[in-house]
Amino acid sequence: MTEIWHGLTKAIGLIISLDPEVTEIAGRSLMISLTSTLLTSLICLPLGSLIHFKQFPGKRLVISLIQTFFGIPTVAIGLFVFILFSRAGPLGGLNLLFTPAVMVLGQMILITPLLLGLTIAALSGVDKVIPDTARSLGASGFQMTIIVLREARFAVMATVIMGFGRAISEVGIALIVGGNIRGFTRVITTAISLETAKGDLELSLALGIILIFIALIVNILLNRLQPR
Amino acid sequence: MSVVFFLTEEVPVLKKTAVCLSGIFILMSLLLATSGCSSPRAESSSPLPPQLRLRVATTTSLYDSGLWGYLEPMFERKYNVELDIMYAGSGKALEYGRRGDVDIVTIHDQIREEQFIADGYGVRRVPFAYNYFLIVGPSVDPAGIKGLTPEAAFKKLMETGKASFVSRGDDSGTHAKEKDIWAEAGYDYEAVRNAGRWYIEAGTGMGPTLMMASEKQAYTLTDIGTYLTYKGKLALVPVVDKGSLLLNVYSAIALNPEKMPQAKIDMANNLIEFLISPEIQEFIGNYGIEEYGTQLFTPYVGSEPE
Known part of the structure; x- marks a missing residue:
């Protein structure tokens, strides 16, 4: 138990003193995961709406497939992206392996099914009367989509927050494709993994607490940005 | 009902979204700037x-x-x-x-x-x-291998089959050395892996393997550098440190x-x-x-x- 207490006091100390290495690692974690969440949202919110509103054969199967990938192990994605971007792999010429860019890409792959699936679920939760009324009042397909998205905004925002949570907390992709290079690709989760391996449990714990702090602040901000 | 206000409200909503998005972008670029500044390398570079x-x-x-x-x-x-x-x-x-x-x-x-x-x-x-490599283990030395050559020590571990041994099990250089010692002791490595529950494959780095051996009060093979670095956190002492095999x-x-x-x-x-x-x-x-x-x-x- 004393370890947990020491971890907590150490975390507070590191935050108050703005420890340069910890600030740098935390900033990088935030940057990479915010970028991946933002980019994925820009793709998946419209795409999820499209799947929800369009009727097409095999729609149920598509949704089932998306939901299946909710639980895909991060190490599996990490390995897949590693093979893709390794020198010997098909995209090796891009020279992206062991860079933050490829970590963003891996996280995007990770949270795409989540954002798609939960966007569809969020839109399904909106009362059917609303799109019907909009249409009867002469709304175009695009306007109707905006209305329904607005109605579902809390669920959609929760989806984005969940995506961010999964992105910033994962370690498998960051470790395999990022390589945990100090000062370049080291993020909070890979630092925790390394410090635990080195036996510095207090620092690991402190970093874990900082990760939760960051998630808290980002959630508060995102909730504030929510219209009404 | 928001549908009724749709036409009057759509524009401010879009505006607000744009403000939110630009806010996030500003936050991110700020972070990029600060993380760049706080990096010790950025300051020291030419x-x-x-x-x-x-x-x-x-x-x-x-x-x-x-x-x-x-x-x-x-x-x-x-x-x-x-x-x-x-x-x-x-x-x-x-x-x-x-x-x-x-x-x-x-x-x-x-x-x-x-x-x-x-x-x-x-x-x-x-x-x-x-x-040099070392075989480290609990100070009570349950298998009685203290002071033996590495080959003889491994042989004794295999024969008694009681005292636990944690192997790196990760295809590392240390793991390769461990396999060499098993071969010198006259055992097929596959037989060792299947010899019983006392043989534990950690599948991880040297530090974590030492930590695991300490937790389980087991023997393990380690390079001296990592052992000395971790010594303060371990309840393990060197038991075998002589033999040309350990280079x-x-x-x-x-x-x-x-x-x-x-x-x-x-x-x-x-x-x-x-x-x-x-x-x-x-x-x-x-x-x-x-x-x-x-x-x-x-x-x-x-x-x-x-």
Whole structure:
């Protein structure tokens, strides 16, 4: 138990003193995961709406497939992206392996099914009367989509927050494709993994607490940005 | 009902979304700026930002002992280059090399190093430091192997089959050494793996393996550098530290540009020259003496093991 207490006091100390290495690692974690969440949202919110509103054969199967990938192990994605971007792999010429860019890409792959699936679920939760009324009042397909998205905004925002949570907390992709290079690709989760391996449990714990702090602040901000 | 207000409200909503998005972008660029400023490298680098990144895959024991933490900034300052250091067991480090994902490897597994060069992936093997492996275990020495040769100690572990042994199990240089010792003791490694619950495969780095052995009060094979670095956290003592089998040589191999045209051979050669230069050899020899009271690594140049 004393370890947990020491971890907590150490975390507070590191935050108050703005420890340069910890600030740098935390900033990088935030940057990479915010970028991946933002980019994925820009793709998946419209795409999820499209799947929800369009009727097409095999729609149920598509949704089932998306939901299946909710639980895909991060190490599996990490390995897949590693093979893709390794020198010997098909995209090796891009020279992206062991860079933050490829970590963003891996996280995007990770949270795409989540954002798609939960966007569809969020839109399904909106009362059917609303799109019907909009249409009867002469709304175009695009306007109707905006209305329904607005109605579902809390669920959609929760989806984005969940995506961010999964992105910033994962370690498998960051470790395999990022390589945990100090000062370049080291993020909070890979630092925790390394410090635990080195036996510095207090620092690991402190970093874990900082990760939760960051998630808290980002959630508060995102909730504030929510219209009404 | 929002539908009714749709026409009047749509514009402010879009505006608000735009404000939110730009807010997030500003936040992110701020973070990028601050994280850049707070990086210790950014402050210490010369006016011309280093263009070149040299990728090194290093064995975990050189990384966990903290040696690279000192060598990295020294080398970066001298050659104005960014060193990207990946830590991995020797097996994985060589795999990074074979795939062309790094420019140079620093490892400790002579047989596989020679194979790597024979296959055309590496230029030459340059040893730069050595030390000895140890068998460590609980101070009560449940299997009674204290003071034996490594082969005899392993034989006794296998015969008694009670005292636990934690193996790296990760295809690292240390794991390769362990297999060598089993072979010298006259056992087939597959038979050892299936010998019973006392043989534990950790599948992880040297540090975590030592921690696990300490938790389980088991024996394990370790390089002396990592053991001394972790000693304060462990309830383990050296039980076998003599025998020619226990020699542990660390070498650097630059990737062969004929096979890997993108490998940065010039800078990799700079790193090799740096490692075997008299001042760095002296630094390696003195590394850790103040903190641990004993030498972690013996410089190779000028004092080659027999």
